[in-house]
Amino acid sequence: MHLILSFMAKKRSVFTRIYIYSVLILCSLSGTAGADIVEIKYTNDLEISAQYLPGDLNKPAVLLLHGFLQTPDFFTVQRLMEYLSSEGYPVLAPTLSLGINKRRKGLSCDAIHTHHMRDDLGEINFWIEWLAKKGHKQSILVGHSYGSLQLLVYMAQNRKHGIDITKVIGTSLVDIDYSVGEKFNRSQVEQANAMVAQKNNSLGTFQVSYCKKFITPPDVFLSYADWGGQKIRSLLSKIHTPVHIILGSKDERMDQKWPDILKKANARVTLIEGANHFFDDRFEFDLADALLSIIKDSQD
DSSP states (O other), X not given: OHHHHHHHHSSSOHHHHHHHHHHHHHHHHHTTTTOEEEEEEEETTEEEEEEEEOXXXXXXXXXXXXXXXXXXXXXXXXXXXXXXHHTTOOEEEEEOOTTOTTXXXXXXTTSBOOOOHHHHHHHHHHHHHHHHHTTOOEEXXXXXXXXXXXXXXXXXXXXXXXXXXXXXXXXXXOOTTEETTEEOOTHHHHHHHHHHHTTOXXXXXXXXXXXXXXXXXXXHHHHHHOOOHHHHHHHHHHOOSOEEEEEETTOTTSOTTHHHHHHHTTOEEEEETTOOTTOOGGGHHHHHXXXXXXXXXXXX
């Protein structure tokens, strides 16, 4: 009864929202059933992969990017992938290799990390070009958590590609200056910069996002960690494609000012009251509803 009452309180019809909720339940049971697994030789030593759900070529293809060290099998991404496919949208969900051949599983924080942000951006570009070669004319980029930041970094580079990217939608865009409610230790950035200046690229133990012990050379650490609020605002100023951000009001990885900071940087922000970083439990359908509304909005 509580769920039904909460449905009725929303703007969209109760029947539409029940349909969304039903789809997400089926997604949680079925995983990414029906997805084509695309495996491609990327370099001599590296084979990369993505999950692809073909859809209506008249609709924009959605590239859906997972969060930090994860894969498309992470439940937030998986459910969005299945839901968008059920609405007829072609969906491509790459697995960033992180330098690991045929990576299939999430990477632990305390592994030795030698992958660099620029490598991730190269793979993102590869998959966008792959969509163009498949005949898709338009694409919408959707990221979760750190994947949202990576898509913004990619878009700020203004790369040329064979597909029209009409929107960028970041869900749970991380405020890198915060880590699970704690202020990020900026002295680590200074330490890493000093090591780079001394041409010391030995392994160090740093903190990135939820990873308290991230073992990596300093240049790799900086590529992921040196993205404070000011740099993110700078990214947004360089992107001419409409940027939408969906946040949960109970997300511990941002402070209370974060939504307003993004709005002032010309991002269009949707705040879902009560949702956490992963939009789990009853907020799954709120996220799906908000995402679909943005995708269908022709005002951009």
